[in-house]
Structure formats: structure tokens, C-alpha cells
Amino acid sequence: MRHIISLLMENEAGALSRVAGLFSARGYNIESLSVAPTEDPTLSRMTIVTSGSDAIIEQINKQLNKLVDVAAMIDLSEGEHLERELMLVKVRAEGDAREELKHMADAFHGRIIDATDHTYTIELTGSCAELDSLLEKIGRDLILETVRTGASGIGRGERILKL
Amino acid sequence: MELTGAEILIRCLQEEQVEYVFGYPGGAVLFIYDELFKQDKVKHVLVRHEQAAVHAADGYARSSDKVGVALVTSGPGLTNAVTGIATAYMDSTPMVVISGQVPTGAIGEDAFQEVDAVGITRPCVKHNFLVKDVKDIASTIKKAFYLAKSGRPGPVLVDIPKDVSNHRTNFEYPASVTIRSYHPAGKGDSGQIGRAAQMLLEAKRPMIYAGGGVVLSDASAQLTDLVRLLDFPCNNTLMGLGGFPASDKHFVGMLGMHGTYEANMAMQHCDVLLAVGARFDDRVIGNVEHFAEVPRKIIHIDIDPSSIAKRVKVDLPIVGDVKLVLDELLEVLRGNVQRPGAADMAAWWKQVNEWRAVGGGLRYKNSSEIIKPQFVIEKLHEITGGDAFITTDVGQHQMWTAQYYKFDKPRRWVTSGGLGTMGFGLPAAMGVQMVNPGATVACVTGEGSIQMNIQELSTCKQFRLPIKIVALNNGYLGMVRQWQEFFHCNRYSETYMNALPDFVKLAEAYGHVGMRIEKPADVEPALKEAFARKHDLVFMDFRTDPTENVYPMVPGGRGLSEIILAEEL
Ligand SMILES: Cc1ncc(C[n+]2csc(CCOP(=O)(O)OP(=O)(O)O)c2C)c(N)n1
Ligand SMILES: [Mg+2]
Numbered sequence: 011m012r013h014i015i016s017l018l019m020e021n022e023a024g025a026l027s028r029v030a031g032l033f034s035a036r037g038y039n040i041e042s043l044s045v046a047p048t049e050d051p052t053l054s055r056m057t058i059v060t061s062g063s064d065a066i067i068e069q070i071n072k073q074l075n076k077l078v079d080v081a082a083m084i085d086l087s088e089g090e091h092l093e094r095e096l097m098l099v100k101v102r103a104e105g106d107a108r109e110e111l112k113h114m115a116d117a118f119h120g121r122i123i124d125a126t127d128h129t130y131t132i133e134l135t136g137s138c139a140e141l142d143s144l145l146e147k148i149g150r151d152l153i154l155e156t157v158r159t160g161a162s163g164i165g166r167g168e169r170i171l172k173l
Numbered sequence: 174m175e176l177t178g179a180e181i182l183i184r185c186l187q188e189e190q191v192e193y194v195f196g197y198p199g200g201a202v203l204f205i206y207d208e209l210f211k212q213d214k215v216k217h218v219l220v221r222h223e224q225a226a227v228h229a230a231d232g233y234a235r236s237s238d239k240v241g242v243a244l245v246t247s248g249p250g251l252t253n254a255v256t257g258i259a260t261a262y263m264d265s266t267p268m269v270v271i272s273g274q275v276p277t278g279a280i281g282e283d284a285f286q287e288v289d290a291v292g293i294t295r296p297c298v299k300h301n302f303l304v305k306d307v308k309d310i311a312s313t314i315k316k317a318f319y320l321a322k323s324g325r326p327g328p329v330l331v332d333i334p335k336d337v338s339n340h341r342t343n344f345e346y347p348a349s350v351t352i353r354s355y356h357p358a359g360k361g362d363s364g365q366i367g368r369a370a371q372m373l374l375e376a377k378r379p380m381i382y383a384g385g386g387v388v389l390s391d392a393s394a395q396l397t398d399l400v401r402l403l404d405f406p407c408n409n410t411l412m413g414l415g416g417f418p419a420s421d422k423h424f425v426g427m428l429g430m431h432g433t434y435e436a437n438m439a440m441q442h443c444d445v446l447l448a449v450g451a452r453f454d455d456r457v458i459g460n461v462e463h464f465a466e467v468p469r470k471i472i473h474i475d476i477d478p479s480s481i482a483k484r485v486k487v488d489l490p491i492v493g494d495v496k497l498v499l500d501e502l503l504e505v506l507r508g509n510v511q512r513p514g515a516a517d518m519a520a521w522w523k524q525v526n527e528w529r530a531v532g533g534g535l536r537y538k539n540s541s542e543i544i545k546p547q548f549v550i551e552k553l554h555e556i557t558g559g560d561a562f563i564t565t566d567v568g569q570h571q572m573w574t575a576q577y578y579k580f581d582k583p584r585r586w587v588t589s590g591g592l593g594t595m596g597f598g599l600p601a602a603m604g605v606q607m608v609n610p611g612a613t614v615a616c617v618t619g620e621g622s623i624q625m626n627i628q629e630l631s632t633c634k635q636f637r638l639p640i641k642i643v644a645l646n647n648g649y650l651g652m653v654r655q656w657q658e659f660f661h662c663n664r665y666s667e668t669y670m671n672a673l674p675d676f677v678k679l680a681e682a683y684g685h686v687g688m689r690i691e692k693p694a695d696v697e698p699a700l701k702e703a704f705a706r707k708h709d710l711v712f713m714d715f716r717t718d719p720t721e722n723v724y725p726m727v728p729g730g731r732g733l734s735e736i737i738l739a740e741e742l
Contacts (some may be wrong), residue, residue: 020354024291024303035296065482072479077321078300081354173353 012041012061014093014163016171017074017083021047021054025079029056032077036068038062042095042138042160053081053173057163059138065122081173082147092165096133097141100155101148111148118144129154175341177282178307178333179204182271185314186215189425191242193218193607195226199246200286201273204338204617218607218636221628223250225600227257227328231266236562236588238391239610240321241268241353247275248286251332251439252293252674256594258328259297263591264412267326269317270298276336277305285322290332299327315347325477326358326389358476361493361501361604369447369472370505376445376470377517378524382428385412385590386450386475386495393417393583395499396449402506406525408436410451412590415580419558425525426535428501429457430727431572434532437725437733439525441467448473448487450495452480452592455729461485463732474498483589532725535576536739544693546645548716549700550577553615553643556700562587562605566598566622569651574617589648596625599642601742603629606638613641613704620646620673620714630683633678633710641703642712644676655722680712689714 019025026045033040041059048055060070067085074080086093103111103125111130117120120134134144138161145156165171182205195218198206209217209532220226223245230241241261245254251352252274261268275284291303300320302313310333317329373379383402387396393416400423401406407417408428417424426433428440440446440458446469451457458464461484472489473481481490491498537547550573553561562589563578571588573625580586587605589597602616623644633640654668677687685708690699696715703711724739 024295027292028295031295069479069483072481076477076479078352078355 011064011067011075012059012087013067013168014086014091014161015058015060015071015074015083016086016163017056017058018048018053018081018171018173019056019077020079020081021052025054028077028079028129029058030035030072032073033060036069036073038066042158044162057161059161067168082171086163086165089169091163091169092134092166093137093163094159095141095161096135096159097144098131098152098157099128099145100131100132101152102128102154104128108151111152114144114147120144146169174343176344177204177208177341178310178338179208181307181310181342181344182314182333182338183208183212184344185254185311185346187212188240188313189240189318191215194242194244195220195229195233195604196244197223197226197246197250198423199250199273201247201275201335202244202338203272204335205244205273205333216422217244217702218603218632220600220632222626223253223605224257224596225626225629225632227254227261227268227270228594228597228600229604229607230270231261232564232587232604232609233256234266234268234604235601236584236605237293239608240318241266241604243268243270245270246273246286247273247290251288251290255293255297256596258294258330260589260592260597261328262297262299264385264589265326266328269314269321269326270328270330272330272332273338273416274303274332274334278336280334290330294330297328298330301330301332304333304337305334307337307342310337311344311346312350315350316352319350320352320355358478358492359494359497361474361491361498363501365489366498366501367505369491370509372445372470372472372489373403373447373506374509374511374513376513378442378521379403379447379513380439380443380445381405381407381447381449382440382451383407383413383416383449384410384412384451385416387413387416388487388583390450390476390495391583392450392496392499395503397421397655399499399503399506402503403513406439406522408432410439410457410590411575411588413451414575414586415583418581419579420581423530427575428733430459430729431576431723431725432727433535434725434736434738435525435528437736438528441733444469446471449499450476451474453484458485458733459727459735460730460732463735466732467530477703522524524580536724537721539693540718541693542694543718544690544715544740546573546647546715546721548693549643549645549696549715549717550574550617552619552697552700554578554703556697557613557615559671561585561615562609563616564588564598564601564605564616566616566618566625567593567595567652567722568619568622569647569655569721570617570619570645572652573645595622598622599626599629599640600623602640603632603636603638607636615641615643617643617645619651620644620648620676621650621670627679630680630685630710634684637708638710639706639708640710642710644712645717646673646676647717647721648673648713649719651719652723658722659726659728676712676714680710685710685712687712687714689716691716
């Protein structure tokens, strides 16, 4: 099953490689991983999307917790949560396709943030599935470049991960 | 007054009451060695290879309750140390390894003797640090010792660039340390402990399975009390030997790949299993599916949550320090008048004793013609009164020692269990001897393994370490040969070592005493003579039966009850 794990860790050189190294050393899946400092510059917040059996997910949680740099963590998928990913996609936009692409972006609540005679760059924030579905709509023939951040997640309501 | 980083480091080691540092100098640690030179509180043991420094620190830590310390230079010094660090990591030895690094300005430039020490060691340390500012040295060393020793112990690496060891700052050693992202377990959950007590009291076929965690937590007294109170059978893992007295009637022996028939059968067929500081690894329970075929309730006490439910399903996890948890469990049981059902227990012990009879305990057929390795270990036990510190290398000799040297006390048995590192035995024995001066220390080894760190005979001479080396020289990389015999149709691919050195002359060349023993009748006199030489290192080259195999054996990937017993003897 797909899990989205969120963690707070020391914002120190090497902390990221400890997490990434753990996943590769133990053969766990990483679908995506995103990380950036928080309002407290000594802490980074990381979101990892992974998948595996319940036993594997339990081990992933325990192994992450065991890392000295990991200060707190939560498996967001165990409760109510929000998940967002940002995508920038550059497409070939010529002739009739221009209008069509604009409609598509609008339909997904995406924005065209850069336009030239031949290209559009569309920005879209949403769930991973929404991003996938826009890409599918556009079709690989027109896509020039895709950049995705990987999911960021947060608990709903009072579900808070803080030190 | 401002001190240099190197001075601060040495002061920190003094504050931590470090008696010995095992190390090897080089360019990146010149300032540190300079400071070592200027004082005499922290003594330095100059090894002949950095791997040996780390194994020596490891033996030092395992045979005491102290943190081992090793010091190596950058680049090759550090890479040589990696095998030692990984060995310590797999067996959870508390250790601090200090490595020199190229100056901060040169990091990343492929400087002379530069390697990414933190990167290379990351998967085999509990934690590691690169100290970029002299102001951080004291707090980092404080953290390193704290991390190494607390919770599930392990090696911690501190990498110090050369310039940092020469910068100056004020020295103040922190009195205490907290790490906001690190909270090692202490006491166990009382509710869980109460439930565990009840489960144990209701067991019909109970088994206590005790591992290295008992030794690390210094909980053998508690474990022994518990086993005797409940009158349950108890086994030990390879790492747990000595955690429960082998001479106690409740002891059914070591379990696992080369464990006794009774230990493995009781493990397989029990209905309630109490696992204490053990991790159900592949060499212990063999095939996981086969193990799970028999339904049983498992209670698992471990300080490391990630050891629990990693390979087997656990019904009742208790995260905590083994000693504290056992203390509380004992208290609960003593306060309860209920005891396990007498009839059930009698029937279970009858079954266990039947297994004992089938397996015949440990068996080998002695010979008057050729020395049997098991016989040497039995005699070693006899002559040392079972009270020696024993280190080993890895192979058949290691298993025979585990089986036939009946350890009654913890921390006497020092072996590389998790990583299985050939070359561990001699340097580990050096550390053991340093921290237990005057004690009898023997290294049981093979002619293959001993050559992996034989250069340490020189260190032993320099520091007058009267270690007794018991080499079971079967002329083969015996354990590998055994697998080739069993599983590869006797194709002995590269397991016969031609052109072995004359170990007697070799020992003499290093300034020690060498003995060659070729006849069974000479085994006992030779051991007596060697151990009577209190101040000499004696290298005993026992020429043993090259065809002898280690039994019993649970073949890799098989179940515990699919055990092969010794051929009809
Ligand atoms: C560093 C290292 N290399 C290889 C091995 C694989 N290995 C395990 S046991 C063994 C044979 C050891 O031979 P010896 O020291 O003579 O001991 P014996 O089994 O003959 O008692 C080998 C090669 C190992 N454990 N460690
Ligand atoms: Mg051999």
C-alpha cells in the first residue's frame, strides 16, 4: 500500500543522505521525497512517499525513528491528511493546440506562467493523481519537459507534527 | 585560556576517563598525536593495522562495560578501520572512533588521503559527525560517548579535519548532554510487563531465548533469577553466551545453525517464547516460514524497537532496557503466588530431556591418533577452569568454542557474531587483555583467520600482552570446506591453503613462544605448559583433523527441526 510519511529532522549536512541511504540499503521503495527547512531553521521537514506491506511499512517507520537526526515523524496515511504536489510542465503550443492546452490548464485550475510563440509552461498544484491526469490529457507528444516536486503532506485539522 | 582542537580532544578523552586509545598515526592526526605525547593519562596502544585498532577497542569494550576508543588517520587509515567499525556495529559494541580528515579547505578537492569518512561509514555506525569548527569538538565528543553507550550501543565516528585540530578556543567540557532527536528507551511499559508475566505463568511449553542484549545490558543476574524462579528452559544465541550460566541445569545450550538439538527443538515447539535481547536472525531461527508453522506466543523484550517484529510476528512487544524490564518482570512474578502448572512443566521438561537424549548433547568421536578440535576446547575449558576470557576468529573453530567452552559468566566470550569477521580474534584479545590485566586471555583461531591480522603479534610484544593463541590448524578454511562438502559435492574450491607458514618460527620471530602439537596425548600437557607461562604470549599450533565437521547443523534456509545431527558415532 502507498504510505506518506512526514518527518522533522535536524537541518544538518548529511541528514538527507542518512534517510536516502537507509531506503537504498534496506531495499525500501521511495516514490518521492521532498525536503526543505521549516520556520525553525534548525529543522527540516521531509515528506516521503513509499509503498510496501504492513510489515515493511512498520520497519520503515522504526528504522527512520532510529536515525539520530530524526526528531519526530508521522505516517500521514494512517489518518486524515492533505497532500499536494507542484508540477511545472512545458508543452509545445502551436496552432489549434494552443487554445486546447489553455482550456486544459483552466479545467485543472493550472496556470500558464510562461508563454512563447511555440511553448506554454503550465503550473499545477494538486494531488499526485491530478498531476498524472493532466499529463495524460496533454499527451506525451506535446510535452517538452516535466518537473515535479514530489508530494508534500500535512495532517488535517489538529493533527500536527511539531517538536 | 584557549586550547587547540587537539588539546581539547585529549582533555575530553581524559574527562571520559578513557584509559587506552588504540590507534595508528598519520598526517591528518599529527596535532592529536602531538598532544597525546605531552600527557600520560590517556595511554596509546600502537597497533600494526587500523582494522586491529578498532577490533582491539571492540574487545576492550565487550569484556568490560566501557566505551572502546580508536584513533586513525584520514584516507587509508579510515578505510582500514571500516571492517572493524562494521563488526562493532553488527554486534552493538559501544565505541568511539576518531578519524583525522584533510583540512576543511581541502575537503572535496580529492586532496591527498582524502576520503568521505562520514559517507563511507554512514551505513555501519550508530551515528557520525564531521567537526567543522573547533568550538564544536567538546560537545561532539560528549555526544559521541553518550550515543555510543546509551540505548542500543554502537560505534560512533567523529571525523576531525586537520586544521580544526589546530584552531584554538576555550575549553569547557559539557556536564551533561541531551539530544532533542534522540530518546533511548529505559523502563518498559508496566502494563505490557504485567501481561507478559501472566502469559509466562500460563505457558505449558515455555522457552526463554536470550541474546547479546542480556550481556550488553549487564542483566545476566536478572535473567538467571527469572529462569530459576520459573523453572523454564533457557537457551543462548551465539552473542548471548555467558549471559546465562552454561552449567545451570536449565540451560539447553546455544541454539541456531550450530546449536544443540534440544535448544532448537524446544525453540521450535514451545507455546510461549520469551525473547530477551535477541533478534531472531537468520543464523538463529533459520527459515522464517518454517519457524512460523508452529503456533506460539512470542514476548519480545528489546531496547531497539526496530529489532521487534522485524523477522517474526510478535504478540507482546516490550521496548526497554533488558535489565530494567527483567527487574520489573521479576518483581511482578515474585508478588504473584501463581506458578506455572506443575503437570505441564513436568511433561515439558520430560520432552526437553528426551530431546537432550536424542541429540546426545554435543557429541564427537575422540581419537588417539589425530587431534580432534572439540577435544582441544574441552581441555582448554578444563585447564583454564572455565574462567578465561576467550576471543575467536570466524569459522569452525569459533563454533566449536561456542559449543564446548561452557561460559558461566558474561563478557568472557568475545566473538564477531553479526559480521563474522575473520581477523577479529587476536586484536580483540589485545583489548581484552588491556582492560583485564592479569586475567587469562585466550584467542581460539584457525590457520586461515589468524593470518588476517597476524601482524598484531608485534603489538603484543611491544605491550607485553601474554595472550594464549590456540590455533586449531586443520589446513583448510574449514567452515567453507564443510559447506562445500555438504552442498557442493566435495568440490573444495580454494579452501585448501598451500604453503602455510611455520607458526612456531613465526611466533619466535615476533619474540614469542611457539609450540606445535600433533598428537592427542600432547594436548593437555601443551595447554598446561602454555598457560603456566603467565608472562609470555604462547602460540599453540594444534594440528587438528582436517575432515572434522561442525555438528549439529541446520542448513542455511532450513527450519530449526530440520537439523542434521552428527553421523552415527
Ligand atoms: C574477512 C572474512 N573473509 C571471508 C570469510 C568467509 N569465511 C568464513 S569461515 C572461513 C574459513 C575460516 O578458516 P579458518 O580460520 O582456518 O577457520 P576454520 O573454519 O578452519 O576453523 C571463511 C573464509 C569471513 N568470515 N571473513
Ligand atoms: Mg582452518
